[in-house]
Amino acid sequence: MATVIAIANQKGGVGKTTTAINLAAAFAQKKKRTLLIDLDPQANSTMTFFALEEVSHSVYDVLADHQLPFAEIIKPTKCANLCLVPSKISLAKLEANLVGQFDAPFRLKDVLTPVRKDFDMILIDTPPTLGIMTVNALVAATHLLVPIQAGYYALEGTDDLLETLERVRARPNPELQLLGIVITLFDKRTNLARDIQKQVNQVFGDKVFKTVIGKNVRLEESPAYKETIFTYAPDSSGAGEYGKVAKEVLHRVTQ
Ligand code: ADP
Ligand code: MG
Secondary structure: OOEEEEEOOOOOOOOHHHHHHHHHHHHHHOOOOEEEEEOOOOOHHHHHHOOHHHOOOOHHHHHHHOOOOHHHHOEEOOOOOEEEEOOOOOHHHHHHHHOOOOOHHHHHHHHHHHHHHHOOEEEEEOOOOOOHHHHHHHHHOOEEEEEEEOOOOOOOOHHHHHHHHHHHHHOOOOOOEEEEEEEEOEOOOOHHHHHHHHHHHHHHHHHEOOOOOEOOHHHHHHHHHOOOHHHHOOOOHHHHHHHHHHHHHHHHHOO
């Protein structure tokens, strides 16, 4: 049964998508059967692997009204062992459609359960909100991974995220565990980044991954070339660091 990791932080631009695509690629390289689910209507994870014209159906078609079986929207990518469930802008409409539906928070979990046996690792990229998509991810997940950007206001909002974690854990998903915090976009030349790192370590202790993701222009460039960091710049610091985070994740989930 796959480990299901929701990658969430309601702040935008903190490295959720970069972490989702490159961790997924790292697991796939380690021969783990990996599925990346894009739950963000902005579809940035999807666009790293496909042109939007190539995406006829998205996760919206499954979550909206079970129009399609989930297995039919799982697309193999050009990376071995890595499949994607694509998003599309139409996902943004789903939020409104789900209002008042008693099973709204469970839609993803319901469709994911039957395919969990087909994968080792499932990663879910989420939008920068604590809305119904992120809640669906947390209800379906076994673990939550939180990227925190080493910049000003880094910790703002983490209280709300952790409160949401507790609420999901209290009722729909008691199994959900905080897998860890990964510090991203770290610029070792600045005092601010080092101060933020200290603060994050004080607040989250051993939940913080030892590996920190530095600022690396190759990480920023690779999606534009429809590549992950492991094919675009395998010798870059970004590839090395995401490889190490993947190792730490595997170590934590198998304990
Ligand atoms: P989110 O999904 O949380 O909104 P992204 O992963 O899209 O965040 O990252 C925001 C922007 O920062 C993107 O342009 C991305 O390419 C860039 N970025 C993310 N991580 C790094 C990094 N470690 N070094 C340099 N640029 C990065
Ligand atoms: Mg994103």
